[in-house]
Amino acid sequence: MTWLKSARGPLGGYRPQLAVQFRKQCFYTAHRLRPRPVTPILSTCRRAVTTTTEAGDDDTGHIETKKNEGILFFDNVFPLKLLWLNRIPLFNAERAITNSLSKVNHPDLALADPSSIIKRALPDTLPLKVTQVLPRLREGGAFVKFSHEDGIRTTELESTLKAYLEEKPIKPWFNPFRRVRAFLVRGKPWIEDLYRIPSPRVKVEFLPTSPEASAAELTQETLYSLFRRYGKIAEIAQQPSDSKITPRYAYIDYSRMRFATVAKNCMHGYLLPAEEGGGKSGTLLKLSYESKMKAHWIRDWITGHPRIVIPLVVALLTAVSVAVFDPIRTFFIKMHITHGLKLEDYRVYRWIKSQLSRGYDIIRLRMQKGVDDNLKIIWEDRQGAINQLQTWLMETADTFIVVQGPRGAGKKELVMDQALKGRPNKLVIDCKKIQDARGDSATIAAAAAEVGYRPVFSWMNSISSMIDLAAMGTIGTKTGFSETLETQLSKIWGNTTTALKQIALSHRKDEKDGQMSDDEWLEAHPEYRPVVVIDNFLHKNNEGAAGMVYDKLGEWAAALTTQNIAHVIFLTTDVSFSKSLSKALPDRVFRQITLSDCTPEVAKRLVIQHLNAESDEEAAAAGDEKVTAAQRRSDLDELDSVIQVLGGRLTDLEFLARRIKTGESPGKAVRQIIEQSASEILKMYLLDVDVSSRKWTPQQAWLLIKQLAANETLRYNELLLNDLFKDGEAVLQALEQAELIAITSNNGRPYSIKPGRPVYQAAFEYLTDDEVLKARLDMAILAQLIGLENKNVEKYETELRTLAELPGTPSELKPRIKWCLDKAMASHAKIEKYEAQSGVLKKVLMDQF
Secondary structure, eight states, rough: OOHHHHHHHHHHBBEEEEHHHHHHHHHHHHHHHHOOOOOHHHHHHHHHHOBBBTTTTGGGSSSOOOEEEEEEEEESSSSSSGGGGGGGTOOHHHHHHHHHTTTTTTTTSSOOOOHHHHHHHTTTSSEEEEEEEEEEGTTTTTEEEEEEOOOOHHHHHHHHHHHHHHSOOOOOOTTTTOOEEEEEEOOOOOOSSSSOOOOOOOEEEEEETOOOOOOOOOOOHHHHHHHHSOOEEEEEOOOOOOOOOOOOOEEEEESSEEEEEEEEHHHHHEEOOGTTOOOOOOOEEEEEEOOSOOOHHHHHHHHOHHHHHHHHHHHHHHHIIIIIIIHHHHHHHHHHHHTTTOOSHHHHHHHHHHHHGGGGGGHHHHHHHHHHHHHHHHHHHTTTHHHHHHHHHTTTSSHHHHHHHHOTSOHHIIIIIITTOOSSEEEEEEHHHHOOOSHHHHHHHHHHHHHTTOOOTHHHHHHHHHHHHHHHHTTOOSSSOOOOOHHHHHHHHHHHOOOOHHEEEEEEEOOHHSOOOOHHHHHOGGGGGGGEEEEEETTTTSSSSSHHHHHHHHHHHHHHHHSSEEEEEESSOOTTTTHHHHHHOOOSSOOEEOOOOOOOOHHHHHHHHHHHHHHHHHHHTTTOOOOOOOHHHHHHGGGHHHHHHHSSSSSHHHHHHHHHHHTTHHHHHHHHHHHHHHHHHHHISSSSGGGGGGOOHHHHHHHHHHHHHSSEEEEEEEHHTTTTTTHHHHHHHHHTTTSSSSEEEEETEEEEEEEEHHHHHHHHHHHTHHHHHHHHHHHHHHHHHHHHOOOOOOOHHHHHHEEEEEOOOOOGGGGHHHHHHHHHHHHHHHHHHHHHHHHHHHHHHHOOO
């Protein structure tokens, strides 16, 4: 205590020179001489240390101080980036951190709990007593409340403590380049545990000391002198002079965040007296953290710059789609074509299938044999077409093949089961499924399913269209984010092209064909090219966006053939397919095979073969001798006559064979087929059901039926001269597409009209034999013709009225007047004729059911 007394000044305060000498002597005695007795002051300090919560005394937010008490703030005690721990539910971050740190207490590292760090930071001979330690985990420091004897100034204690920490620095493990610092708390700190993130910027507000007093706005010099002691200041920004915001404030930007935390904890609530520039009644300083970066600035910048952000997002999504999804889609297309994911490739599936099929091998083989025998007759009759197809697929030239024939002629079976039998890589695209889809999204999904293109985000097409509309209202232009149906289909066909080329090149051997480029190798090896079969081409060609879909298919097929990537075979019922395909390949000649109905001889053999297959199965099941259907049935002599009526359409022949199997005679079976066909014609073409979707009227269809019933073939151009067919060509094409009629061409021009199916000839005759139906539909034709003639009469009368209003009657107009009168008389005569015929038909309707 002798050194302590000698360090006092005449007024009871510390003299700095003697204080430093006193401190050095104490440390020399404490660390150099052993053993050393513990001083009463240090012992009291260690016994009095307590740790409180981050909410202050009794959770009031403040630390109460009395006379001879002060507060020190120690910086760099905790890591500064631990605020995120407070987000964890039911987790006390302060208690957990201090407890974990207290388990590691090394004398040379600041790894202990706050109390131990404070004890090491305070010299043993410093005349104070620590009463509380309040850690500030989120601000990386701790408050230390202490008491001291009378006559000792807290500022002198601060100076002595700073000099000690500079001579004996304590550097924590988490921040080894900066030491622990200590400062005297000059204000009244607000000890809160709110979720407020420290920032290098501190906002200093100038508040009055009482409601009736006024606060002074501090200058930059004053603020610098007050806050520079806590760290390097980067900038001091004062409130604009014209600002109306109260209370007045200023921003202080520190170069480091820890400098700002020390300043906020030491100067918050500091009362600046008048003699230091605080005004007449003084100014109270209120400090708070202010974020230097505006909250949500990234979101605000994105929403504020759509002209930049939207194109960048589109480019990013495009790049991701190309880099990530395109290889995946190409892989799935290859698996779809090569059947790489078939269950037959797995050993477990093959074993289960073999176990389940043991008991059904005999029945399955017999059924398969019967089907093969039935179709064998057809393939023998069309062996020339099969051989021609196989020859074209082996040639190195462009293979753009079209197989045309009516529906039910067996086009797909001939190509897939015979011409391409045993060929490994085949892709079948059914245009009917694509065309039957409703809406762009459904069309995209259907096209993708046909080639195995996945993943496909067809629903994104609608969303992207909405985004484009929003962008039009925001930035005035489209972003290009939405893609049309045409663009989406081009992507699907483009990925399919890539997959087909990879499949074709997978057979290439580098050691043998290493000198050839990919195009040269593909041209030299047509046997390895995959085959693309486009079925139901030009199905419902006149509906919706079908024209665009078929045009894209034609262009894609042309690219496949010209680049020697694949062989392409079109299957179509439309005789006008050349109009569509010529757009894709205007300078090439298509290789065409036309399938017609079977001849009567082949048709009869096919029906008998169906019946014989049934008798073979029954005889084998009963164990009897083999008996053919011709031997068992006596009514097969009717086949010659009924087949002449039924025709050679495969579907009709199979239907006939099934009805004969049920026990019906051939004549009765054909009559049933004719009646059923007549009912279909009546429902599909004649009744006024959903007329808006038709491109023909029931009167036009009935006129064709009536004339074809009388004559098996009509002259195409003669029919166009009929008054009901003013727009005749479009109507006839629509009826041909609906398969009511078939139009044959000669030298590239249509010249005759026939029934759409052979059985329709008999069905037309059956319909015209119904007097009531014929009278009703003929009356509808006559009513339409009467209406047309009445319009003609009105037109001529209007012209005559106009000519009559002219002054005088010029001789030059007399021929025109006579012509109008003759036309009006002729039309009137037709009207009288039609009305007379209509009267006769009305009588039929009144007399018959």
